Amino acid sequence: MSLPLQIGITGGIGSGKSVVCKLFSCLGIPVYNADSRAKWLTNHNPQIIESVIALLGNESYTREGNYNTAYVSSLVFNNEELLKKLNAIIHPVVMQDTTDWVGNHAGLPYVVKEAAIMNKAGDRNSLDYVVVVEAPLELRITRILQRDRRSEAEIRAIVKRQVSDEERKKVGDFFIQNDEESALIPQVLMLHDIFKTGKRSH
Numbered sequence: 001m002s003l004p005l006q007i008g009i010t011g012g013i014g015s016g017k018s019v020v021c022k023l024f025s026c027l028g029i030p031v032y033n034a035d036s037r038a039k040w041l042t043n044h045n046p047q048i049i050e051s052v053i054a055l056l057g058n059e060s061y062t063r064e065g066n067y068n069t070a071y072v073s074s075l076v077f078n079n080e081e082l083l084k085k086l087n088a089i090i091h092p093v094v095m096q097d098t099t100d101w102v103g104n105h106a107g108l109p110y111v112v113k114e115a116a117i118m119n120k121a122g123d124r125n126s127l128d129y130v131v132v133v134e135a136p137l138e139l140r141i142t143r144i145l146q147r148d149r150r151s152e153a154e155i156r157a158i159v160k161r162q163v164s165d166e167e168r169k170k171v172g173d174f175f176i177q178n179d180e181e182s183a184l185i186p187q188v189l190m191l192h193d194i195f196k197t198g199k200r201s202h
């Protein structure tokens with residue numbers, strides 16, 4: 001059985017990646033959430049746990065053994081070098097986990113992988129296409145203020161740490177406007193029509 005097309009969905013914080021992925025999921029498409037999977041692996045994979053503690057100290061895990069995301073983000077979202085090192089620990093394990101997951105869905109036309117950071121399709125990864133979810137910055141900030149217990153300053157700091165909108169434009173093959181003016185569902189259905197053939201179209 002042949003492997004499904006691999007579609008990456010990316011976008012900045014609050015752009016609406018998860019909402020878009022939910023729509024693909026409603027169409028019966030399996031979705032791999034790299035952020036939450038990374039967090040699960042960071043909680044359970046002994047190799048990651050050991051390396052994260054070596055990099056960021058014992059406080060990276062609570063007494064109960066849970067990944068201390070508040071502590072880790074306070075360190076890495078203000079320090080590009082540390083974030084790079086943390087990524088270098090976590091990403092190879094997530095990549096392998098993704099490959100295994102895709103293999104479990106052989107025979108399907110396509111699967112979706114959601115991630116905040118994504119290389120260009122074909123560039124050191126096995127994605128066939130990258131879809132970028134876009135929304136104006138101020139709207140993204142308003143959404144996160146409503147969704148999370150983060151301050152506006154914290155959100156702006158995360159935005160600064162993430163790749164810029166211009167960089168994202170370079171990695172995208174398709175773009176979804178989630179600006180609350182363009183209807184979202186038709187855009188997802190249009191992509192579904194392209195991907196469901198299971199063939200690369202360009």
Ligand SMILES: CC(C)(COP(=O)(O)OP(=O)(O)OC[C@H]1O[C@@H](n2cnc3c(N)ncnc32)[C@H](O)[C@@H]1O)[C@@H](O)C(=O)NCCC(=O)NCCS
Pocket residue numbers: 012013014034035038042068069070072073076083086087090091094115116117158161162163
């Ligand atoms: C830094 C951590 C502890 C923050 O956890 P927390 O629960 O507080 O926030 P959350 O994960 O929701 O992330 C907040 C925002 O930052 C983005 N983000 C997360 N990790 C990264 C990263 N490595 N680079 C850029 N943006 C990131 C998220 O997409 C989200 O928009 C956590 O995200 C982490 O361990 N990240 C490193 C692992 C990683 O690279 N994950 C991405 C998928 S492989």
Ligand SMILES: Nc1ncnc2c1ncn2[C@@H]1O[C@H](COP(=O)(O)OP(=O)(O)OP(=O)(O)O)[C@@H](O)[C@H]1O
Pocket residue numbers: 011012013014015016017018019020116143144147178179180184
């Ligand atoms: N078109 C929309 N209309 C109304 N609310 C929306 C829309 N798109 C997203 N939202 C809301 O905005 C918030 C952010 O969306 P979502 O969680 O999908 O973003 P994300 O890109 O996955 O964020 P993160 O990078 O933090 O994971 C959520 O509370 C979501 O319900």
